[in-house]
Amino acid sequence: xxxxxxxxxxxxxxxxxxxxxxxxxxxxxxxxxxxxxxxxxxxxxxxxxxxxxxxxxxxxxxxxxxxxxxxxxxxxxxxxxxxxxxxxxxxxxxxxxxxxxxxxxxxxxxxxxxxxxxxxxxxxxxxxxxxxxxxxxxxxxxxxxxxxxxxxxxxxxxxxxxxxxxxxxxxxxxxxxxxxxxxxxxxxxxxxxxxxxxxxxxxxxxxxxxxxxxxxxxxxxxxxxxxxxxxxxxx
Amino acid sequence: xxxxxxxxxxxxxxxxxxxxxxxxxxxxxxxxxxxxxxxxxxxxxxxxxxxxxxxxxxxxxxxxxxxxxxxxxxxxxxxxxxxxxxxxxxxxxxxxxxxxxxxxxxxxxxxxxxxxxxxxxxxxxxxxxxxxxxxxxxxxxxxxxxxxxxxxxxxxxxxxxxxxxxxxxxxxxxxxxxxxxxxxxxxxxxxxxxxxxxxxxxxxxxxxxxxxxxxxxxxxxxxxxxxxxxxxxxxxxxxxxxxxxxxxxxxxxxxxxxxxxxxxxxxxxxxxxx
Numbered sequence: 276x277x278x279x280x281x282x283x284x285x286x287x288x289x290x291x292x293x294x295x296x297x298x299x300x301x302x303x304x305x306x307x308x309x310x311x312x313x314x315x316x317x318x319x320x321x322x323x324x325x326x327x328x329x330x331x332x333x334x335x336x337x338x339x340x341x342x343x344x345x346x347x348x349x350x351x352x353x354x355x356x357x358x359x360x361x362x363x364x365x366x367x368x369x370x371x372x373x374x375x376x377x378x379x380x381x382x383x384x385x386x387x388x389x390x391x392x393x394x395x396x397x398x399x400x401x402x403x404x405x406x407x408x409x410x411x412x413x414x415x416x417x418x419x420x421x422x423x424x425x426x427x428x429x430x431x432x433x434x435x436x437x438x439x440x441x442x443x444x445x446x447x448x449x450x451x452x453x454x455x456x457x458x459x460x461x462x463x464x465x466x467x468x469x470x471x472x473x474x475x476x477x478x479x480x481x482x483x484x485x486x487x488x489x490x491x492x493x494x495x496x497x498x499x500x501x502x503x504x505x506x507x508x509x510x
Numbered sequence: 511x512x513x514x515x516x517x518x519x520x521x522x523x524x525x526x527x528x529x530x531x532x533x534x535x536x537x538x539x540x541x542x543x544x545x546x547x548x549x550x551x552x553x554x555x556x557x558x559x560x561x562x563x564x565x566x567x568x569x570x571x572x573x574x575x576x577x578x579x580x581x582x583x584x585x586x587x588x589x590x591x592x593x594x595x596x597x598x599x600x601x602x603x604x605x606x607x608x609x610x611x612x613x614x615x616x617x618x619x620x621x622x623x624x625x626x627x628x629x630x631x632x633x634x635x636x637x638x639x640x641x642x643x644x645x646x647x648x649x650x651x652x653x654x655x656x657x658x659x660x661x662x663x664x665x666x667x668x669x670x671x672x673x674x675x676x677x678x679x680x681x682x683x684x685x686x687x688x689x690x691x692x693x694x695x696x697x698x699x700x701x702x703x704x705x706x707x708x709x710x711x712x713x714x715x716x717x718x719x720x721x722x723x724x725x726x727x728x729x730x731x732x733x734x735x736x737x738x739x740x741x742x743x744x745x746x747x748x749x750x751x752x753x754x755x756x757x758x759x760x761x762x763x764x765x766x767x768x769x770x771x772x773x774x775x776x777x778x779x780x781x782x783x784x
Contacts, residue, residue, distance in 0.1 A: 362583030362743055370743065372584055373538060373569065454538075454569035457552075472688025473547050474713030 282480035289481055290488075297482075301489060304462040307375055308443040311382035315438050318383075319390025320431060324420045326391070327398035341395070344388030349381075350447030356381040357451050373454040378462070381448040386438035393434040398423045429501055436497055443490060463489075536565040537748045540577075540585035542656055543686050545731070546570035548706040548775055553768045558755050564748045572686060574654030580604060580734075583741035586749035588734040591704075592656035596732045605734035611756055612765050612776040613730045616660060617708060618721035619691075620700040628700070632723035635668040641700055642670045645679045649694030649701045652682025656729075661702050664726060704729050706775040731776070733757075756780070 360372040371377045446464035453460035463486045470479035573590040580588040581604045596608045626646040628637040651658040672680040683690045687707045694701035738746040755761045757780035765778040
């Protein structure tokens with residue numbers, strides 16, 4: 276188990292040394308996964324809120340499908356996006372394969388259902404609470420959705436973090452559509468997979484520790500934002 | 511609805527990130543893993559890029575997948591090690607021409623205990639027969655890679671059908687060379703690997719080379735320009751410049767000068783340089 280000691284030492288060395296390659300890889304990881312989270316929220320939050328408020332035939336089937344899509348295997352998403360973006364595929368003319376954009380697309384598809392399904396639950400619970408009030412105020416459905424999303428914003432931040440966590444931790448999709456190309460599409464998880472396949476286990480583990488620290492940092496940042504915002508909201 | 515969601519994801523992503531497309535003067539090489547994992551490209555590419563200004567992006571996957579990706583036009587140059595499959599790729603119009611580039615050899619590595627008693631053998635067939643009859647574990651790539659194709663050929667020559675014992679003593683990992691080495695070493699199995707990957711591998715534990723020196727273990731690498739007639743996106747000029755440099759005196763010397771722990775990993779043998 277001496278690997279753990281060695282890995283922790285290496286992780287400290289990597290961070291303290293401000294290794295240029297590492298900074299590049301960390302930067303791309305954050306860029307890809309945060310952008311994917313943003314887009315997934317733009318799609319998933321309204322979709323989740325509509326599913327929570329609207330009543331239409333086939334709604335239950337929709338809920339089951341969206342919930343099931345939370346279990347999409349990253350490697351399958353990668354494969355589907357690869358087949359679309361490959362030069363031989365329908366969107367090949369865009370020349371997007373092996374670019375960060377391709378990785379963002381894959382991660383967006385992966386986490387949009389998570390954001391939609393979880394926000395649907397959050398908004399639906401709120402809606403049950405406020406339905407009477409909305410009726411008495413004669414709010415339109417759009418206004419109700421907006422009010423619910425705003426009122427649930429703190430709980431929805433956790434939903435976004437769940438999506439970000441899934442995106443930044445997955446390797447299957449970005450490996451296929453990004454190709455793990457040095458200085459172009461290499462992110463933390465694909466770098467960890469590469470070092471593992473080179474048998475450099477302590478280095479792989481050290482990169483894993485760095486990834487965990489970054490995830491901690493992002494979550495800490497969002498948490499403190501939320502604390503500040505809560506203080507203002509209820510001051 | 512889901513289809514719409516996927517489409518929306520595509521469109522929004524493209525809009526937000528301003529599309530992709532790599533920089534001008536950049537080529538994509540679909541490559542076998544051994545050349546990338548052993549660090550050869552880190553040694554070669556800076557010299558080439560400095561001279562020509564062409565950026566070389568390496569996608570390292572198994573030979574089987576590399577050829578499939580190239581057949582889908584997702585690369586400009588193919589650099590792999592399975593001569594039969596490479597020639598078939600060219601014959602089917604996927605590539606322009608196949609050129610020998612360099613070689614090394616395969617070895618069979620095993621644990622200290624050497625349960626099948628194959629240490630020191632220089633005959634791959636005898637070694638594999640002994641492993642099969644002793645029931646010692648053998649970890650195979652099982653992924654249609656160049657190394658896997660070679661291994662299957664060696665079993666056939668030895669007259670053993672290991673797939674019948676798949677899941678028993680014959681373990682197909684279905685993964686890359688490094689992952690298979692990690693798995694094989696973890697379970698105490700013999701593994702056939704190319705020497706370059708083995709020398710630069712960092713998790714050897716008590717494993718050493720047990721079988722080597724059989725001419726049947728020869729490992730030839732070839733390089734192919736993806737056909738610009740079939741794939742309009744191929745940068746034939748830059749791709750050909752890369753291949754020309756690899757087989758030139760300068761490129762061949764650069765390959766020969768790469769060593770790890772004092773051992774040369776690849777031996778150049780492009781036509782006219784033997």
